[in-house]
Amino acid sequence: xxxxxxxxxxEPCSRGSAAGDDIEIVVNVGGVRQVLYGxxxxxxxxxxxxxLINCLAGGYDTIFSLCDDYDPGKREFYxxxxxxxxxxxxxxxYFGEVHMKKGICPICFKSEMDFWKVDLKFLDxxxxxxxxxxxxxxxxxxRRVQLILDDLGVDAAEGRWRRCQKCVWKFLEKPESSCPARxxxxxxxxxxxxxxxxxxxxxxxxLQVLDAEGNRVEHPxxxxxxxxCIGWFTLEYLLRLFASPNKLHFALSFMNIVDVxxxxxxxxxxxxxxxxxxxxxxxNVQQAVQALRIMRIARIFxxxxxxxxxQTLTYALKRSFKELGLLLMYLAVGIFVxxxxxxxxxxxxxxxxxKSIPQSFWWAIITMTTVGYGDIYPKTTLGKLNAAISFLxxxxxxxxxxxxxxxxxxRYYNKQRVxxxxxxxxxxxxxxxxxxxxxxxxxxxxxxxxxxxPPEPAAKDAASWSSRLKLSHSDTFIPLLTEEKHHRxxxxxxx
Numbered sequence: 001x002x003x004x005x006x007x008x009x010x011e012p013c014s015r016g017s018a019a020g021d022d023i024e025i026v027v028n029v030g031g032v033r034q035v036l037y038g039x040x041x042x043x044x045x046x047x048x049x050x051x052l053i054n055c056l057a058g059g060y061d062t063i064f065s066l067c068d069d070y071d072p073g074k075r076e077f078y079x080x081x082x083x084x085x086x087x088x089x090x091x092x093x094y095f096g097e098v099h100m101k102k103g104i105c106p107i108c109f110k111s112e113m114d115f116w117k118v119d120l121k122f123l124d125x126x127x128x129x130x131x132x133x134x135x136x137x138x139x140x141x142x143r144r145v146q147l148i149l150d151d152l153g154v155d156a157a158e159g160r161w162r163r164c165q166k167c168v169w170k171f172l173e174k175p176e177s178s179c180p181a182r183x184x185x186x187x188x189x190x191x192x193x194x195x196x197x198x199x200x201x202x203x204x205x206x207l208q209v210l211d212a213e214g215n216r217v218e219h220p221x222x223x224x225x226x227x228x229c230i231g232w233f234t235l236e237y238l239l240r241l242f243a244s245p246n247k248l249h250f251a252l253s254f255m256n257i258v259d260v261x262x263x264x265x266x267x268x269x270x271x272x273x274x275x276x277x278x279x280x281x282x283x284n285v286q287q288a289v290q291a292l293r294i295m296r297i298a299r300i301f302x303x304x305x306x307x308x309x310x311q312t313l314t315y316a317l318k319r320s321f322k323e324l325g326l327l328l329m330y331l332a333v334g335i336f337v338x339x340x341x342x343x344x345x346x347x348x349x350x351x352x353x354x355k356s357i358p359q360s361f362w363w364a365i366i367t368m369t370t371v372g373y374g375d376i377y378p379k380t381t382l383g384k385l386n387a388a389i390s391f392l393x394x395x396x397x398x399x400x401x402x403x404x405x406x407x408x409x410x411r412y413y414n415k416q417r418v419x420x421x422x423x424x425x426x427x428x429x430x431x432x433x434x435x436x437x438x439x440x441x442x443x444x445x446x447x448x449x450x451x452x453x454p455p456e457p458a459a460k461d462a463a464s465w466s467s468r469l470k471l472s473h474s475d476t477f478i479p480l481l482t483e484e485k486h487h488r489x490x491x492x493x494x495x
Contacts, residue, residue: 312412
């Protein structure tokens with residue numbers, strides 16, 4: 001011990017030389033002991049393990065800035081980290097790259113790499129894609145939680161007009177926010193079904209009536225029902241447009257375009273019926289009205305707004321464009337080949353139904369898709385053999401891409417359920433943190449509508465209450481992506 005009162009630290013073990021490359025470093029990570037050598041660690045001097053080689057000369061302050069504990073007698077460095085992740089990280093010293101073992105959380109593994117100061121560029125490409133996917137999932141969870149926080153938060157700086165817009169938006173766009181909002185969502189769903197049924201029933205001749213000119217038109221009762229439904233759809237769209245925070249994004253959204261296409265034909269037909277006769281012939285007006293009535297089928301797509309299953313199916317098809325493209329390519333090649341062969345083989349028959357190759361396309365399509373209407377069929381032996389082969393090839397071509405499309409659907413559906421559960425878990429953690437901060441002594445959270453959160457305060461304390469909620473959210477989510485020393489234990493990672 002010197003005059004300053006500090007103990008002198010023993011030097012690390014060496015293998016017959018004082019050079020740094022011959023030093024032995026003994027580390028204990030989560031109870032797993034590992035002996036490393038300086039010549040191996042010095043390949044990457046910026047890493048934490050390489051800094052241990054010369055840390056003893058700097059005293060205990062330097063040592064404990066790098067590790068959690070140190071045993072001078074055993075000359076052993078202790079780290080309270082995940083030993084499984086550490087086994088993957090030290091691969092960079094042996095192989096020059098890091099592979100993430102299956103079963104390790106990618107976000108926690110990133111924090112382990114940050115702790116050991118190993119750059120992410122050493123992570124293999126397959127592991128990087130897994131990490132990026134998990135990051136996107138966490139960002140989605142944060143976005144969902146933030147939306148809920150925005151609904152619960154109270155901004156004293158907002159005016160009455162803005163608060164009214166937020167209330168209307170939450171009432172129409174979030175059925176789970178209240179019981180009346182859920183009733184309105186169910187009513188809108190039923191009106192979509194009723195309007196679609198009325199559109200179909202209006203084409204039944206027995207339910208049609210004759211107008212003054214003797215033409216069949218829809219029954220007045222059905223027209224009144226459709227008018228009431230269109231009035232509801234119009235009011236709903238205008239209220240959502242009024243309450244939307246971003247009008248341009250709202251107008252260009254796919255589902256909102258569907259809403260416009262569902263209600264626009266009614267008003268255009270009404271305008272043409274009352275005003276168009278003055279500018280064009282009555283026959284042209286009636287044809288235009290009939291063409292616009294066909295566009296009413298777009299309202300059936302409004303069901304996707306109220307059905308998560310239809311939204312999942314749409315996303316699965318969007319993610320399966322490659323598989324669908326392969327399916328169409330297989331069918332296009334088969335249709336061209338078998339229609340040409342069928343036309344050639346059937347020319348020897350005097351009563352052939354294959355008049356040309358383009359006409360044979362129709363036969364090839366209904367054969368390869370296993371429809372077989374029977375309006376065109378081969379009559380020669382070779383033609384029948386060609387039809388059998390085209391049928392088998394069509395079954396194989398259709399069956400091959402189906403499995404990836406189904407996998408995309410199941411994967412996205414399960415992912416949405418996991419994200420929804422994770423968002424609820426984050427809210428439960430917020431409930432526990434808020435109740436602990438408030439000193440109410442409650443340790444059990446519920447899955448209710450945040451019943452144990454502190455009640456909303458007066459306007460002067462609203463800003464602090466909202467910031468406390470956001471701080472609670474930050475405490476449970478943001479540290480996963482930071483480079484601070486705070487980290488989750490293995491048990492927390494498993495949860």
